[in-house]
Amino acid sequence: MEMAHTARVHFIWTSIALAVILIATCLTYFFLSKVPECQRVNIVSATESMLFKHQRSREHWLLKAHSCSQTDGSLMWENEWEGHRNESEILDHTGKWIVIQESGVYLVYIQVNFKLKTHSNSSSPTSVELKLLVHFNYGENTQMFAAAHDTQMVNANTVQDAKLNAFLLMYMKSTNQLSVRTFPSDMVNIDSRPFSTYITILKWSDSW
Template sequence: METARTARVHVIWTCIALVVILIASCLTYVFLPKVPGCQRVNIRSASSLFDPTVTESMFRRQPSREHWLLKADHCSHESGHLKWEDEWAEHRNESILDHTHTWIVIRESGVYLVYIQVNFKLKTQINSSSPVELKLLVDFNYGEGTQMFAAAHDTQLVSANTVQDAKLYTFLLMNMKSANQLSVRAFPGELVNIDPRPFSTYITFLKWSDSW
């Protein structure tokens, strides 16, 4: 009974990830502002999917069914690094995470649709009415170096004597090679919501094609 329920959950989350990412990727630009001093990464705007030549080349070969759903189970208050847990670990023969569970290691080269969502629980600061600055950063390690991107940011004003939720998210269409790595940082780290059920801070990967 438990196995059947787990299988159903697996299928449901796969469908949700496919639908949400596919729809949003066609509507969202992913040329995002970068942190000053960083180089350019091989990330394309999702609007390029409307280019017939790009679409034809992407579907020339049948891609694998590589897909992942990782949920956050810890956030460093100092560095802001999120640590991940594979939601479907019991169905996998190997992990996509390194030994620290901070870096996500790509297994197959190809073009990936990536969706990242981070939830924050905002609390009123004692003797302070200053707005809370929220930030979501993505680090991309391609072997020769690491590039850092400002994926999303927001400013929230917390009402007195309240606890409220805030959400940052971003979509990326990334051409990555095997052994490339990604990590995610969120600030302020102490406000990140990592409640396991229902989890609200997570990242999904879906291999879109073998190449541009």
Template sequence: MGTARAARAHILWTSIALVLIIIASCLTYVFMSKVSGFQRISTVNASSIESMLRQVSREKWLLKARNHTDNRLVWDDEWEYLWNQSGSILDPNKTWMVIQEKGVYLVYIQVNFVLKPQKNSDSTVELKLLVDLNYGGNSDIFSAAHATQVVNVNTSPDAKLNTFLLMYMEVTNQFSVRVFPSDLVNYDPLPFSTFITIIKWGDDW
């Protein structure tokens, strides 16, 4: 029973990951560093989709946020039980993703927030999603997504930030995700409220 459920979950999330790649090809919300030799900006055009789908490797992960420390999200690897020969992508603290295989990676991050409306008053909250990158002794911080949300009894108690990243990374490069305000991050809804998917689709551009 557990094996069948795991197999179904594997198929479902692999399909979702592939759909995310296709969606990414239509979006202009792709950013990354201009640092030479590390991150390079690229769009995913229609002519590359077929090739991209053919070369999706075993280097793919689905991580679910379960907590935070110092505004940095702490993750659980939802696919770790399916393939663990090369070890987890997560560091021992489960806050940094450490790249084990050089290549181009498509990353999708979604963070859900639970807002707290006050009766008979309006307030605003600044929502931010930052990506910290460590590479070759250097580090950078990028504002991946942000929004200003008006909070009152007439607005939805939920808000969402998401972003697609297309990154070229070397072995041992690492990145983490910080969110503000971290105390409003939602971890509860099923299947996942706050998560990240990471898929390697090629060895180079």
């Protein structure tokens, strides 16, 4: 119990530290899309949106991946705070879609770990392309954008660790949904201890 509490505290402070890094460096990047009703993923001024509009909120979540679909690369989530908070409040019945409860601006951090390996018949280094895609479902429409990607060279007969992460600042309305897809799906590391693949969601303010 104490170890689980320590892990929760660690990830909360990790998320806060990442937010500070985002403000200080302004090096975050992601796809800017035009979405009706101003629902969009956007890059905003740190002074305008972070320093002056921050409001306290109870909306904060830590979800860890427990499986990855081999058909479409979708991550299936479970609530790390299960037992303390109701898992049904944030996940749909499939465990694939994260359902937003309150409208507002959210900090979303996604980390996906991979165990890279070559095919059994390969005797030379192989190039492996890593992708992290986010699906944003608003009403009857779904927007997909690439949150992160990388290419790694994997030596023959070895297993290498690799990581993709994305830090997003998003305005979302109540009932909007998020899902995450990763490729190659058969190399996603979903070890539960320590967390290998997870997402943190913190509400920052009610509006931009």
